[in-house]
Amino acid sequence: xxxxxxxxxxxxxxxxxxxxxxxxxxxxxxxxxxxxxxxxxxxxxxxxxxxxxxxxxxxxxxxxxxxxxxxxxxxxxxxxxxxxxxxxxxxxxxxxxxxxxxxxxxxxxxxxxxxxxxxxxxxxx
Amino acid sequence: xxxxxxxxxxxxxxxxxxxxxxxxxxxxxxxxxxxxxxxxxxxxxxxxxxxxxxxxxxxxxxxxxxxxxxxxxxxxxxxxxxxxxxxxxxxxxxxxxxxxxxxxxxxxxxxxxxxxxxxxxxxxxxxxxxxxxxxxxxxxxxxxxxxxxxxxxxxxxxxxxxxxxxxxxxxxxxxxxxxxxxxxxxxxxxxxxxxxx
Numbered sequence: 001x002x003x004x005x006x007x008x009x010x011x012x013x014x015x016x017x018x019x020x021x022x023x024x025x026x027x028x029x030x031x032x033x034x035x036x037x038x039x040x041x042x043x044x045x046x047x048x049x050x051x052x053x054x055x056x057x058x059x060x061x062x063x064x065x066x067x068x069x070x071x072x073x074x075x076x077x078x079x080x081x082x083x084x085x086x087x088x089x090x091x092x093x094x095x096x097x098x099x100x101x102x103x104x105x106x107x108x109x110x111x112x113x114x115x116x117x118x119x120x121x122x123x124x125x
Numbered sequence: 126x127x128x129x130x131x132x133x134x135x136x137x138x139x140x141x142x143x144x145x146x147x148x149x150x151x152x153x154x155x156x157x158x159x160x161x162x163x164x165x166x167x168x169x170x171x172x173x174x175x176x177x178x179x180x181x182x183x184x185x186x187x188x189x190x191x192x193x194x195x196x197x198x199x200x201x202x203x204x205x206x207x208x209x210x211x212x213x214x215x216x217x218x219x220x221x222x223x224x225x226x227x228x229x230x231x232x233x234x235x236x237x238x239x240x241x242x243x244x245x246x247x248x249x250x251x252x253x254x255x256x257x258x259x260x261x262x263x264x265x266x267x268x269x270x271x272x273x274x275x276x277x278x279x280x281x282x283x284x285x286x287x288x289x290x291x292x293x294x295x296x297x298x299x300x301x302x303x304x305x306x307x308x309x310x311x312x313x314x315x316x317x318x319x320x321x322x
Contacts, residue, residue: 034203034231035146035215037138064132066141068215070203074172075132080201080231083174101146101235110321112147112212113237117314119208124307 017082020054026081027088034070034080037099038062038087049093054078055086059095066099136169138205144213149313150232151218152258153242154250158270158300159218160202162242165306166216167204174201201228220254233261238317240309242300243269248286255287264320266294266313292319 040063051059061067061075073083090096138144151159164171201219208214217232239258243251258265267289280295289295294316298309 033235034217035148035235037141037144037146039141061132064134065137067137068146068205070174070201070215070217071136071169071172071205073174074203075136080174099141099146109237110318112145113314113318113321115212116147116208116214116237117311117318119206119212119214120307120311120314123206124304124311 017079020052020078020082021085022052024085024089027084031091031100032069032084032088032098033101035068035101037066037068038072038091038096039066041094041097045094045097047094049095051090051095052086055090055095058083058086059090062096138213139207140210140213144207144211146213146215148215148217148232148236149310150236150239150258150263151216151242152239152254153218153220153270154244154247154254155220157242157244157247157250159220159242162240162268162270162298162300162306162309163202163204163216163218165300165303166206166310168207169205171202171204173203201232229257229261233263236263238313239263239265240313241265241267243267243283243287245269245271245283248283251287264317266296266309266316268296268298268300268309268312270300271297292316 040059057076058072061072067075069084069087070080072087073080076083078086087096087098091098138146151162153159160171201217203215203217206214206216217236219228219232241251241254241258255265267283267287269283283295284293294312296309296312299305
């Protein structure tokens with residue numbers, strides 16, 4: 001890679017990730033995994049908070065239904081780590097509600113596998 | 126990200142308020158057909174996301190020639206399938222490269238299992254992926270992505286080449302074909318059921 005290339009790739013990042021996240025760190029994995037489902041909360045649950053443009057966009061995106069954390073990152077094209085931090089902050093301020101995947105237990109696993117198998121057979125069998 | 130994306134109703138998880146989200150990994154070496162496979166099964170257009178690889182990757186990654194570069198990104202593809210009113214299934218695909226440790230940890234944590242896509246002409250390229258899957262303790266099945274015209278190895282020779290356990294399923298599939306890909310997933314889920322007993 002030449003120096004020119006490097007400068008170009010640097011300048012393409014107009015806003016650094018740590019600016020968007022206001023320097024906050026990654027949330028607990030248990031709280032926000034790739035498949036945690038997220039949606040906007042009712043208005044009356046929200047604490048008055050000044051939202052950044054990125055946070056407002058995420059809130060708009062989550063306003064019409066549930067999406068997984070991975071899907072939100074995919075749709076917004078923001079790095080996954082940045083999305084997790086912003087979602088965590090919006091959850092803390094009451095703007096979003098999350099549904100973490102259920103805790104894994106042997107019995108639950110067997111039921112889920114049965115459900116997945118039946119679902120796949122019904123759809124593609 | 127400008128004004129932000131606007132989504133259609135079907136982009137959202139239909140039963141999000143009540144469904145349990147689960148995931149299965151679709152892994153394999155570069156260009157083996159992971160995205161094609163996920164696209165064949167997924168009800169949404171496959172999405173991809175990036176995770177920044179930081180300086181922590183130094184030492185395991187070969188940074189020769191890009192010394193001035195402190196971060197780089199890697200794509201992870203995924204799709205979604207509504208299984209029932211209770212369950213929504215996500216399929217995650219990423220190449221088997223050790224250096225993307227954070228991404229692998231995120232993907233592997235809580236996964237039901239993994240389907241390893243294999244190109245019969247490039248078996249050696251699958252070793253690293255299978256190592257990683259085993260390292261994360263995931264149960265898996267092998268799906269040989271069989272394109273028209275390529276000679277298919279004897280299953281026994283393939284088992285020996287990949288050093289598989291006797292009960293690890295091996296199926297042939299065409300990742301472009303929805304039913305064929307679904308059949309490979311069904312084989313994996315049946316294997317996972319047996320392992321869960």
